[in-house]
Amino acid sequence: MPLELIPNPLLSKRTTLRLGGPAAVEAVVREETDLDELSEFLTREALPPFVIGAGSNLLAGDGPLELALVRVADCPGPERVERDGSTIIVRCGAGLRLPGLLGWAQKAGFSGMEGMTGIPGTVGGAVAMNAGSYGVEIGELITRVRVWTPTGGLVWLDRGQCSFGYRSFSLADLPGKFLVWEVELGLGESDPKAVRSAMRDVYRNKKATQPVTAKSAGCVFKNPPEQSAGKLLDKAGMKGARLGGMAFSEVHANFLVNLESGTAADALQLMEMGRRRVKEQFGTTLEPEVIVL
Structure with missing residues (x-):
């Protein structure tokens, strides 16, 4: 299936603020094979690319935007891949919605992400912004991240090759633009009921203090x-x-x-x-x- 291209996508339909005019085009990446086509497309069109997840941290202008939006489609998963001592390594794609990851982790009895309950968006967006709340940032949990660049393709990077800051994520070895493709997280083990209780407490507190x-x-x-x-x-x-x-x-x-x-x-x-x-x-x-x- 060829790379899906959507002309004139409205940002008001793609952001949680429900604001924004049309971009020039949106490229929807579903499979790894789409990435080769994406590289060719970005070279051919010469439009500034902007990777968009669920649009949960964006304020887009009212007028037309000369941008090529790049979106990783929702994907299956996550999956448990291995155990490292007392840590469970979980792998998930960038297009997965963060609430879906937290719900899966709760049912499996995997802990460590409870403080991020109530954060919308995708896993890729959460990594790119080092999203966090209630004392937890996703960067603290990352063991490896797989990123894509138009010139270098897909590559796995260990945690030590990544830099995490307050709402920031960067790669010393890849200073240019990149796309987060998938990530591995190190989580703990707990009773599913205890994880669910902690998540409910966080959501209850957020609902009382934030316009969720x-x-x-x-x-x-x-x-x-x-x-x-x-x-x-x-x-x-x-x-x-x-x-x-x-x-x-x-x-x-x-x-x-x-x-x-x-x-x-x-x-x-x-x-x-x-x-x-x-x-x-x-x-x-x-x-x-x-x-x-």
Whole structure:
């Protein structure tokens, strides 16, 4: 089956904020054999590529975007591949939805990811952003990652060849653009009921303190060192602040939510308003966590 190409895909249909105009094209990668065609396509079209997962950390502009979206399709798995002492090594594809991975791990009695309950998106996106919450980051669990580059193809890299930071993931040996294809995680063993109980506690706490069911892109700004972006925005009077169809959540000030009729222009203005107020009142410069296209 040839590489699937979708013309003029709407970002508003591909992001959890439900914002964004059309990109030039979207390439959907389903099999390893599609990657050779993808390399040829990107060379031929000469469009800047952007790898998109479930769009859970994106704020896309309202107008047309001269981009080639690249999406790894949902995939089967995960699977247990081996035991290393008390650690269970689990392999999963980048297109797998993160909630699906957590649900599978819970039923199998594999622990270590409970704090990531409630994070949307794909495994590949979680790796690319080193997603985390409640004291757990996915980078802490990675033992190996398999990545693809247009010139080098697919290659497995050990954890020591990867660099993980606060919402960042990079590869010293591959400084250019790359696509996460699959990953191996080291998990512990526990009673499935205990894992489920821990996941329920995390979700219950998140639901009480975050707008988990709203159209949002998660946290808008990174937490400054030793500070909380949400608390700074709250103290600056941004909780519940609204512009057009966008608002800072009344539940958590660091979540920007689409109230059905929002635009990217509204969202960017609100973000700048929040940055300015926090800077003026506290002298702290907030940096975006959400990726702006």
